[in-house]
Amino acid sequence: MKHVTSARWPRLFALALGLVATLPAAADETCVSPYMKRLTGQEDFMYIWTLGALGMGDEQDKLVTVDVQPNSKTYGKVIHSVSVGGRNEAHHSGFTDDRRFLWAGGLDSSNIFIFDVYTDPAKPKLVSTITDFVAATGGIVGPHSFYALPGRMLITGLSNNQDHGGRTGMAEYTNEGEYITTHWMPTDDQLGGAVKAGKLADGYGYDVRAMPRLNVMLTSSFTGWNNYMMNLGKMMADGEAMKRFGNTVAVWDLHTRKPLKVFDVPGAPLEIRCAWNEKHDYCFTTTALTSQIWLIHRDSKGEWQAQSVAAIGDPKKIPLPVDISIAADDSTLWVNTWNDGMARLFDISDPFKPKQIYEKQIGAQVNMVSQSWDGKRVYFTSSLLANWDKTEGPEGDLQFFKAYAWDGKALKPSFSVNFIKEKLGRAHQMTLGARAMSAGAPIDRPATTGLATLGK
Template sequence: MNKLFLAKNLPSYFKATLIASILSVSASSAQADETCTSPYAPKITGQEDFVYIWTLGVEGLGDEQDKLVTADVNPKSPNYGKVINSVSVGGRNEAHHSDFTDDRKFLWAGGLDTNKIFVFDVYSDPAKPKLTKVITDFVSKSGGVVGPHSLYALPGRMLITGLSNNKDHGGRTALVEYNNAGEYIATYWLPTDSNLQGAIKSGNYADGYNYDVRALPRHNLLLTSSFTGWSNYMMDFGKMLTDPEAMKRFGNTVVQWDLHSHQPKKVFDVPGAPLEIRCALADKHDYCFTSTALTSKIWLINTDSKGEWQAQAVADIGDPSKIPLPVDISISSDDKTLWVNTFMDGKTRAFDISDPLHPKQFFEQKIGAQVNMVSSSWDGKRLYYTSSLLANWDKKGADNEQFFKAYHWDGKQLTQQFAIDFTKEKLGRAHQMRFGAYALYDKKNKS
């Protein structure tokens, strides 16, 4: 029975999900951006033209505002390696993560402190995004969710992970759903010991914490990870490390959800603050990875012999006793390599994940005094890095390097192509990246 036949005979939401999955696979050859992009969005498999960098404003630097910075990254462009556009959004909101709607015409970007969500038009002129909408009632509409973090495209919808709540500013929080027009739809609270929301608690924890979200549509699987609440992520990093009570306020769970109903099904123990989730892309690869910031481990989420989803630690990242603080991870499009950044030592590491049960590190390189995000091109030949973790967690003094760097990867070594000093350019703290390309919208390269 083929997918198109099934699509005609499924309920409406299932039908939309399956059709979007089919379209995302069969879209133009200008498909896909960084490999963690939602499976419902078209992707850039060729050369990306731009990288959009969601950037934190710094007091006393430039206009001091958060901004979306556009860098030209096409080697054929006369502006290659330069900032070609910047859109300030007003104030400092703790700019953090961003992502596209399922048609990739709009980029949603969140502020962890003010709870504002900024919507940029990247379709009309991909080289010059325009701020078209600001959602200011996220907390009230969601029923008290604070800290919009991951923004993840579903068909016609945007699923947003919260990091906190407005009652105690702790880690208990929810998933929040909007439509592409920016209208609130629903809130789905994370399961806790006192209210499992119908989920099964498989270990010791059901903390209700949240961080990232990723889907495997062919398995009706949605996964969320966990981090910490507003009272921690807005605290000075050094002060937090010496506060015993603060160090107790970190998530230890990954939650399995029903993708279509958004019903939580099972809570897994993943101690040590699991952050980014990255899922395999090949049809026969039924697994996802996450990494734990505090215990420095790679975890695998896969099915056991009974077809049940489980979570298990499969590798160490550096020397866990030194707490290198793994942050962003990126999976290659062939499911063979997992890139892992560690903030404290400023390094990027490559793991061979051909055998997902036994990842093996085969490469590492220092990118800077600190490093946070990593984004890989679809062909795996280009890697981009940014520096900032959180305004109050970034290093101090000379180690507070703020940059956007581009590298070429030949399978054995990284070669830097260019670097933009965000402090020197008075832009701020470079955080998260998303790719842009004229070809996505059948627009001619104007550069």
């Protein structure tokens, strides 16, 4: 406590108050699990799960910590980096519900790296690695989304160990890293009680999001190992490979984890973002190949429906929408389009009629977007997949982490980190950290160190 400065309390207060003031909401900061502790004030750190690149630096995947606290002397600088060994096709990461541990996955190796971000949030420590995910889950390959449920992590897969295609499942682990169970995505012959709303059921997976108050969970569908590991240009020339993308979104009973309904959402629906307002019974997803915003919503009869509600850029040019981020008040949606490096902001105040109201080119390519809870700070990274990333672009615009301030009208650059110049690799998933949520924070000191035994 003696290290606490008087300048900190407004931020702590914002954190504490946020937990109350935003009660009905659930969690980028606006895209995390509602079960997770939420950071509503100024973030101190950005954890960037980064792909190692052959011929660059130490060539391996790493968790890079950047100081994003404007009052800090090291603001905008890389302050820490943990190399994990190998190139695992580092992709997404997510905190446990108590926000003490960050789970980060590799789509190739299927390894899961668990970092303690609680003991010293400025220096995440690799405390445990799950190396038997494929064997333990009965054959799921490519752990993708790490979604916090009470005391456990729900992990979606992208592929399987039998044909490296897109059929896959989801696995549950305890916060301690113990495997619990597997749920396979519904296929035509094993719908698991679900009904097909259209013509398609593919058994593919990608993202997952839950709406606890409605007891539903949504999943989307991408493609298998063969495709996500393949060179993008090669894949586009391979007619058979291009048929192997997911075209479905499934609605599940959250509590029983049983699929209820499978929707046709053609063209690889990726990230799912659900509204926060308790009267907003809907979620959005975007299709990577067909460039549409889809609304998955509960109608007045309580039935779940899916419909395409807007085009993103010119779909004929395949802008390739990737990450999306919903505002905490459900008014806007950031949509990144990877191929043209654009961040696009949509007004979604009428969820059935999203309208693009702003756009800005972030780099030669752009993948992930994360915003602070108040939406005033917006962060971007560049990398999509090791073998899909562009190989040529202006200095600093190819592999980067860029921070902007959003004033409601325009993105103004705050700082950027050139991941090539820093010899770090390809910057991918971002998660926000704060001292106020750490062991050293006076209002949130652990009573014991129960979880610290994880690494043993």
